[in-house]
Amino acid sequence: MTLAFIGSVIKLQPAHRLRAAMYGVLHALAPAWVLMTALLFATFTQAADFGARGGPEPANIEAISGVLRQDAYDMELLISYGTSKGGSAGHLALALRDPARSDDRVYSANFYADRSRKHKQNFHTDDLMVAVPKNEYLFGTTSSLGDKASFGLDFGEVYKRSVIGIRVYGVPIAERQALEAFFKRVNDDYRRQARDTEYHDGEVKYDYLRLNCAKTIGAGFRFGAGYQDVEVTSAPILSRRRLVAAANANIPTEMAMKLVEAWHARGYGLDVVLYKKYAGSTYVDPDAEVAFKDLPNRFPSVLSRDFRREQGRYEDFDNLYAAYLLYNLAKYSVKVDEATQLIEINQRKSPMPYKEAAVRARRDALTDSENYLRGQPVPPKGTRVEETSLRIMDAPEFQRLLEEPGARFVAQPWPGTSTPSVASGTHPTAAQVAL
Secondary structure: OOHHHHHHHHHHOOHHHHHHHHHHHHHHHHHHHHHHHHHHHHHHHOOOOOOOOOOOOOOOHHHHHHHHOOOOOOEEEEEEOEOOOOOOOOEEEEEEOOOOOOOOEEEEEOOOOOOOHHHHHHOOOOOOEEEEEHHHHHHOOOOOOOOOOOEOOOEOHHHOOOEEEEEEEOOOHHHHHHHHHHHHHHHHHHHOOOEOOOOOOOEOOOEOOOEOHHHHHHHHHHHHOOOOOOOOOOOOOOOOOHHHHHHOOOOHHHHHHHHHHHHHHOOOEEEEEEEOOOOOOOOEEOOOOEEHHHOOOEOOOOOOHHHHOOOOOOOOHHHHHHHHHHHHOEEEEEEEOOOOOOEEEEEEOOOOOHHHHHHHHHHHHHHHHHHHHHOOOOOOOOOOOOOOOEEEEEHHHHHHHHOOOOOOOOOOEOOOOOOEOOOOOOOOOEEEEEO
């Protein structure tokens, strides 16, 4: 029954019969309204896709978390990949482990806490430093922060991009408590609109260049935990030139390298976990209007010429050094399998001691960056952290890896040849190995 028909029924009725006519119309429409309501309800309440906001989560999150937490790390620096075609600096957050909690707690600068009216209306802006469980931060599809939390930033990171976790061992509990207290102090300063604090000039609110994710984490260690050896820069307050401000901004990967050096100097142990991007998320990013699966997934660049280069084509020494160092320190690679929708630890290796990892990374980055500069088409010496790569390996390193429990190597031909470079039962002086 259409609205035009309803109108004609009402129009043709004498006044004294209008009430009865209306009753008849509504009675006749009742089943249709029930059906329409049911259809609308089903439309709005149907389950979201896997890897989307509000969708199902991997069923084995707790089990995999339990495996990773068997290692006695105390905190984990989380470096998220960039998702833009150029200038992808990524994001930086810190997870602190507390024996009283069943999961680590991630502290992360809130991109939307800049006091803009639009962000206040549409996003979570109660905190400058948001705090969520690590499993939620990495794999969650709903947020403990509420409906205004940002999917792919405040929670569910791996559905949007890869995340590198640098795990730190031997950190005193007092240091972790000092970091947590500092982040609470930042939130207090943000809520009372404090200005010109010890750690920041101007009003305490998020600013992409002046008070961003890298600066808040770096400031936590310098001003909270007393790391006087960690430099935290500040962009000029009154500068109208974005290039000047950008040149002085704190960058996630650069800050991560500063902290890694500081942790080594304090005798802390280090290893790395790569949480790989889930490649099948059809969730559409409201800002980019692009499905998560179609967003770039770029290693977070330092401020360099690589900002202009395509994903996977970095040639700058500092970027290569960081990517190679993190690979040398890597212990696990973790991903959500698209077929099973379960989390897998699909790569295990022994991390190098930091000093050896740094020496090798520096040597390989220098060689490779010089070769790139000269335009020489030779295979890279180093392996980037995101690669399950083919590597040139000298005999001692190859022998060391062969002796690892459960070591498994796959013979593969060098590109452009048909001859495997690892012969069965041999220990070559140089080998190309799929790790």
